[in-house]
Amino acid sequence: MNVIETKEILYEYPDGTKALEDVNFKAESGKIIALLGPNGAGKSTLFLHFNGILEPSSGEVLVNGRPISYDKKELMKVRQEVGIVFQNPDDQLFAPTVMEDVAFGPMNIGLSKEKVESRVKEALKRVGMEGFEKKPPHHLSGGQKKRVTIAGILAMKPKIMVLDEPTSGLDPRGASQIMRLLYELNEEGMTIIISTHDVDLVPLYASTVYIISHGNIIKEGSPQTVFSDVETIRNANLRLPRIAHLMEILNKEDHVSFGKPYPLTIGEARRKIREQAKD
Numbered sequence: 001m002n003v004i005e006t007k008e009i010l011y012e013y014p015d016g017t018k019a020l021e022d023v024n025f026k027a028e029s030g031k032i033i034a035l036l037g038p039n040g041a042g043k044s045t046l047f048l049h050f051n052g053i054l055e056p057s058s059g060e061v062l063v064n065g066r067p068i069s070y071d072k073k074e075l076m077k078v079r080q081e082v083g084i085v086f087q088n089p090d091d092q093l094f095a096p097t098v099m100e101d102v103a104f105g106p107m108n109i110g111l112s113k114e115k116v117e118s119r120v121k122e123a124l125k126r127v128g129m130e131g132f133e134k135k136p137p138h139h140l141s142g143g144q145k146k147r148v149t150i151a152g153i154l155a156m157k158p159k160i161m162v163l164d165e166p167t168s169g170l171d172p173r174g175a176s177q178i179m180r181l182l183y184e185l186n187e188e189g190m191t192i193i194i195s196t197h198d199v200d201l202v203p204l205y206a207s208t209v210y211i212i213s214h215g216n217i218i219k220e221g222s223p224q225t226v227f228s229d230v231e232t233i234r235n236a237n238l239r240l241p242r243i244a245h246l247m248e249i250l251n252k253e254d255h256v257s258f259g260k261p262y263p264l265t266i267g268e269a270r271r272k273i274r275e276q277a278k279d
């Protein structure tokens with residue numbers, strides 16, 4: 001079942017910029033889906049359609065098979081179902097303390113004080129930010145802010161979590177920790193949709209990949225399918241995962257081949273190299 005689906009959506013900003021054109025996007029329940037695209041391709045604009053922050057100029061957005069209705073009450077429901085973590089934490093964090101920030105969503109849907117407190121505690125624990133409750137968000141580091149924004153969405157217990165570049169600006173360990181958390185949440189049944197420039201992360205976590213360029217989806221499929229289309233990847237100003245790039249160089253320049261499609265992760269490459277060494 002598709003928990004989110006866009007049908008031929010087109011979006012034009014008030015200044016006339018056409019940011020999306022005829023975008024068909026599907027997120028199947030329980031998957032991790034990655035949206036890849038260069039700067040300005042339309043990733044954030046597309047994501048803002050998933051819980052009705054933006055309304056398409058034409059076309060339709062469906063959540064759990066139902067077209068989004070843009071009246072206030074209905075939108076509240078959609079936003080409990082679909083949580084969006086913005087690219088820039090400063091666009092999301094606004095309360096005087098971490099505690100109040102994470103509590104805002106659960107309070108807004110009328111949960112009791114005890115329930116709100118337990119949700120805040122649980123969410124901050126999940127992202128490794130317990131002990132920061134009293135801190136003002138603007139005193140946190142970039143990585144810590146990102147974790148708090150994720151906690152704020154987790155506290156709403158959405159079934160679908162949409163994260164705009166969740167690892168941008170994080171050190172390698174921080175990026176791995178966030179991806180590990182998303183992986184665990186997905187194992188527990190949450191559908192995860194991320195946008196990223198980090199092509200090395202994609203084959204490790206995502207089962208479906210979409211490539212967006214100039215407001216159009218130009219490729220979709222498994223990481224193996226998408227990264228086999230090297231021309232499309234490069235034309236979209238993206239690159240192959242480093243491992244696949246190394247295999248391509250070995251193949252083309254040194255005539256050493258570990259077979260196609262190229263392995264995309266260290267694990268896959270290691271397996272292929274070991275197999276070949278045995279022969």
Ligand SMILES: Nc1ncnc2c1ncn2[C@@H]1O[C@H](COP(=O)(O)OP(=O)(O)OP(=O)(O)O)[C@@H](O)[C@H]1O
Binds near residue numbers: 013015017041042043
């Ligand atoms: N508020 C706005 N008003 C007018 N044009 C906008 C606005 N926000 C974005 N755009 C334009 O819409 C297009 C898509 O932008 P968007 O932010 O969705 O891209 P993106 O893929 O998320 O980029 P990045 O990777 O740099 O975050 C760009 O041409 C951008 O300049």
